[in-house]
Structure formats: C-alpha cells, structure tokens
Amino acid sequence: MEFSTTKEVLRVAVQRTLGIADKKTTIPILSYILLKTEGEKLKIVATDREISLISRYVVSAKKEGSILVPARKFFEMIRELPDDEIWCHVEENGQVKLKAGRVTYRLMGLKESEFPNILEVEDLTLYPIRVAVLLGLIKKTVFSASTDDLRPSMNGVFFEVEESVNGMRLKMVATDGHRMAIACSDPEEHGGMTLAKGAIIPRRGIMEIRRLLEDLNGSDMINMGFDKGMVVLKTEEVTMKVGLIDSEFPDYKRVIPSDKGIPIRLEREQLLRTLKRMSVMSSDRYTGVVLNLHDNMMVFSSVNPDVGEASEELEVEYEGEEVRVGYNVRYLVDAVEVVEEEGVLFEVRTGFRPGVIRCVGSDHYASYIMPLRI
Numbered sequence: 001m002e003f004s005t006t007k008e009v010l011r012v013a014v015q016r017t018l019g020i021a022d023k024k025t026t027i028p029i030l031s032y033i034l035l036k037t038e039g040e041k042l043k044i045v046a047t048d049r050e051i052s053l054i055s056r057y058v059v060s061a062k063k064e065g066s067i068l069v070p071a072r073k074f075f076e077m078i079r080e081l082p083d084d085e086i087w088c089h090v091e092e093n094g095q096v097k098l099k100a101g102r103v104t105y106r107l108m109g110l111k112e113s114e115f116p117n118i119l120e121v122e123d124l125t126l127y128p129i130r131v132a133v134l135l136g137l138i139k140k141t142v143f144s145a146s147t148d149d150l151r152p153s154m155n156g157v158f159f160e161v162e163e164s165v166n167g168m169r170l171k172m173v174a175t176d177g178h179r180m181a182i183a184c185s186d187p188e189e190h191g192g193m194t195l196a197k198g199a200i201i202p203r204r205g206i207m208e209i210r211r212l213l214e215d216l217n218g219s220d221m222i223n224m225g226f227d228k229g230m231v232v233l234k235t236e237e238v239t240m241k242v243g244l245i246d247s248e249f250p251d252y253k254r255v256i257p258s259d260k261g262i263p264i265r266l267e268r269e270q271l272l273r274t275l276k277r278m279s280v281m282s283s284d285r286y287t288g289v290v291l292n293l294h295d296n297m298m299v300f301s302s303v304n305p306d307v308g309e310a311s312e313e314l315e316v317e318y319e320g321e322e323v324r325v326g327y328n329v330r331y332l333v334d335a336v337e338v339v340e341e342e343g344v345l346f347e348v349r350t351g352f353r354p355g356v357i358r359c360v361g362s363d364h365y366a367s368y369i370m371p372l373r374i
Contacts, residue, residue: 005085017033067090130222265344297315
C-alpha cells in the first residue's frame, strides 16, 4: 500500500478515530485502525465493537493494499510531521513508513485479517437531518444523562419521533434521576423520519456522534436511520454506527409537573453569571445554592463551611408569598448554558417539586431540576 496526501487531511482523518480506538480495552487489536486504499480513496476504519467509524478520503494512491496501525501512536507521528505532503508506504515486512520533508517515521503494522469485520451499511432507510438541528438536540440533553452503570436505561439519550400540534418532530430526552432535559426540533426539520418506538443511544455513543457533527458544517445534511439495534449516521465521507441500549427508558412524562409554578423571567447572561459566581463556593461535598424570592427580588446565596459564603440579588417581577428553595448550582449552570435565546424562564415550585428552566417564547427546550432539602 502506498499513498500521499496533505498533513491536515490525514491528521483530521485519524483524529476522528481516537474517541473510539484510543480507549482502554482488554482486546488490544481494538486500539488499532485499518488503513486501506481503494482506487483514489483511503478508507479508515475504527471500532470498539459498540461504535464503528468508516471514513473515506480522496488521496493520491500509488498502490492498493491495507494495514493496521496503532491509532494513538500513528496520530502522534502525523501531528509532529512538518506541514508538507505526507507519503505513507507499507513495506513487505509490514512496516509502515511515514515521510514528510526530511522527517521519516517507521512503525510496525498488522495484517487486516486480525481486525474485526465491519460491514458496510446496506438496505437501510436513512433520513436527511440538518447537522445543526441534531447537534443542538444533543447539546441540550446529554449533560443530564446518567453515568451510573447500575442504571443502564438512563446511561444514554432517548431519541424518538413525536407528533406535536404542528406536525412530527424529533425529540431527545436524558435523565439521571435528579434532573431531566428535553429538547425538540421544529416539525419541518424532522426529515420525514419514522420510528415505531424510541431508542436509547448510549452516552459514549452520543459523545462520538457529537464530535462527528462538530467537524461538519451546521447547514449541511447528515443521513440518519435506526436498524437492528443500532443507529447509523452517514455523510459522503463518513459512516458511523452506534449500538443502542437494549432497555426500557423510564416513563419521563410522568415526572413533568402539570402546574406552571412561579414563572420568573431572567436574562440568560445575567442569570448565568450569577450562578457561576455561586458555583465558586462549590466543592465535592457541597454544591448547593439557595434561592429566596420576596419583594420583587431573587436572592441567591451559597454557604459552604469548607470554603466561605457568596450572595447576590437580582431584581425580578414577582408577587406573592416568600419562597425559599435550594438546587444543585452545577445543574442550574448546565441547564442555562445550553439556552441560545436571550430570555430564560425559571419556573420555581414550592415543596419537593422540580424547578424548570425554559427558553422564553419557545417549547423546544426544558430542563427539570429536583430541589435540595434545605
């Protein structure tokens, strides 16, 4: 096998595989990636058996062939080469030679036969989704997914196609039992997708999908479909397959409060700055912030015996009895940071009922946060 290409093309191509191949594994071969020349294209494959990535890039191929190389070490070599054209040549003994300018690297490769056989996607209906839409849904939900291995049904993001008043739309939901985030697309953005029942995409798989989407242009389209326990995303260059969690997602609609609570309208940037000031008091043992509502004021306070105290007052439109409630300040920061609109609606409830962060004038996003006992 022999080909040449620019450093940037090869660097980006290999870097995309690191989230999959560059992980601790009991199967050493999974830390390798497959390089294979097919005509004028270089095919790169990475897998950890749960997530697979197949990419193709236009190169100047001199000789067809294939080789397995350790992903991390191969990437480090590419990164340190000068910004010249890179030549890659596989010698008869399986040694890979990388050369750019006056710099040459050599490393031992393995035969393709030692790598798992990753099948191409065939006979699967895929639906066009705008990159920015799918990426936005992920950003607004993934932070709420559980990391507790004892609760596998919550260790991912629930994806479904929902019928709304204005038509079908895409929806993502994530929860860890203490908070829950829900995000929806506009009806015209659902790409005609149909999905008989929802699917749980594992958290790690969602993060790899997010990295892929962040490399693409937001206005571009990506094709997406579900089949045989996996979700598939495909562009002209890249195909990603992620195994789904075989479990039943909790009935999230049961925990959505039916009442509106006490609505407090705030400016996103002002609220976010206040919450971050309060979070300075946080530690591993204490992450609370207490909110007091009275006399058209919202008073934030955080008292950590191990660190110190912080407080800040915001003027708000509020009438009624005094309300005092506590939340995990980091949860509030996560919920507000992903809001793209300038206005935030913070619904506060008394008793042990969730507070809700919404976008003003939109029903496309909501984050539900259970209060702390204070």
